[in-house]
Amino acid sequence: MAKTRTRQPSRRQQKRKPPPSRSRTPAAPWHRTRGWLPWAVGFAVLIGVVLAARSGGDDAQAPGAGGTNPVVGSDLHSLVVDPDDPDTVYIGSHDGVSVSRDGGGSWEPIETLDGADAMGWAFTDDAILVGGHPGLYVSTDGGETFEQRNEGLPNTDVHALGAGPATIYAASPAVGVFVSTDGAAS
Incomplete structure (x- = not known):
């Protein structure tokens, strides 16, 4: 008697199971x-x-109540305490910067930083530096007034600042990090 053999499908012919x-x-x-x-x-x-x-x-008080809290715009970017005077606090936004010289008890705007869009801050022995979309601002009178200094900057969109004894670092999303070794004079 002849054996009948059932042919099994080849591996190629077998249906593959879908992966789990x-x-x-x-x-x-x-x-x-x-x-x-x-x-x-x-x-x-x-x-x-x-x-x-x-x-x-x-x-x-709630912000803005009684005029004691900073009202500098709705988009706040920075909050920094002066390293030499812990009662001096700066808060920056798209619209400008306010300062408290009594640890947050009262606030006043810094007129020379209107529209500065303050994002980055650095403190040196001689100056306070603020960076924002319009560029770099420098104060040499303890933060009373600020002057814009964009000469020599490869880009004025300054988002972050850092300072060492004789060196200032600025960061811009457009050009990266750039360095000044002469106290932001250039």
């Missing part, structure tokens, strides 16, 4: 993960605690 589907969705881009939210909330709480502690917690 992944149950995990791809990771969202960094700007959608909201990982910055806890930091932003923590920073806001810290500022509120500092302002309340300075005022004793009894007379804390």
Whole structure:
């Protein structure tokens, strides 16, 4: 009796099983993960605690109430404390800069920084430097007045500043980092 053989399909002919589907969705881009939210909330709480502690917690006011809090625009970019005087605080926005010389108790605008869009700050022994979209501003009178100094800058869009003993670093999204070794004279 002859054996009948059932022919098995070749491997090529066999249907391949689809790979198992992944149950995990791809990771969202960094700007959608909201990982910055806890930091932003923590920073806001810290500022509120500092302002309340300075005022004793009894007379804390809402921003703009009574004219004691800084009103410099709705898009705040920077908050910096003078390293030589912890009671002097600067806050910068698209519209300008306000300063408090009593630890946040009262605020006044710095007229020479109207529209400065203050984002970056640096302090040297001789000057206070502020960077923004319009360029670099320098004060040599302890922050009372500022003068715009854009001569020699490869780009005036200054987002960040840093200073060493004789060197000033400026960062621009258009050209990267540039350096001055003569106290921002060039």
